[in-house]
Amino acid sequence: MRIRILWPGKTHNRDIENLQQFYLERINQMEKCELIQTKTAKGISEKFAQRIMDIEAADLEKHFKNDYIICLFDEGKEMNSFEFARFLKSIPSSSARAITFIVGGFLGLEERILKRADALLSLSQMTFSHELIRIMLLEQIYRSLMIIQGRQYVK
């Protein structure tokens, strides 16, 4: 399995950044997983939300080619951790075609990125900050790999 994770911009909260590294290291002990923090639109007022999302989408698009794309989206499909593990295992991936997760910035993802996705996933009915959701996704990828490999993971 080859996993890639894309999101616009670096994580600003230091503690969340540390947790990000913590889970990325653990995931990489099991499967190759690369995090790419793509470009954000700088110096544009939040009033121009569409323009910001456009700019972010353009840089995201440079990074995924023909990958199998899973976008985090609040109206996406909800699964429990076992269903998510089964789903992940069922996706054919290769060194040429990664499974790529895309997480939106603080404004969410532009329409055309959502349309391009092979799957839309929701981690919760609740809304979480776009930095906290990064950790939730990483923890869930880690957990699902542990489930796939039949290993015990302390709750």
Place this chain on the structure above:
Amino acid sequence: MRIRILWPGKTHNRDIENLQQFYLERINQMEKCELIQTKTAKGISEKFAQRIMDIEAADLEKHFKNDYIICLFDEGKEMNSFEFARFLKSIPSSSARAITFIVGGFLGLEERILKRADALLSLSQMTFSHELIRIMLLEQIYRSLMIIQGRQYVK
């Protein structure tokens, strides 16, 4: 509104502990919120899960009296953040009767604590580590108070 949060044992992960403080401080700027880390069962093998949960339940019970109790439980009710804010706002609370959230330890909550609860809440269909779920709950309480007060909260 008076909020109390109970869970057995201190948070071991330093970054999660920092985030916990971060959200607790912000919540306390809006409503009184107290975190009580109750006793854990020490030196007992995980084979004796029921005994561990019994010991943890006994100490949890010392702390909630006639409070309105919301237990986090994977088969509990799911809500989106706005529904959660509306729900929280609808609970009558006073200095004598707090709204008390209870989060289980790594084995979950003992049956009698769940039976005593006034509401069972699930943050996600997915399973998260019992330390990560602490942050998710705090972030959601913070977000719901911002919603109740009609304030903007950066996504």
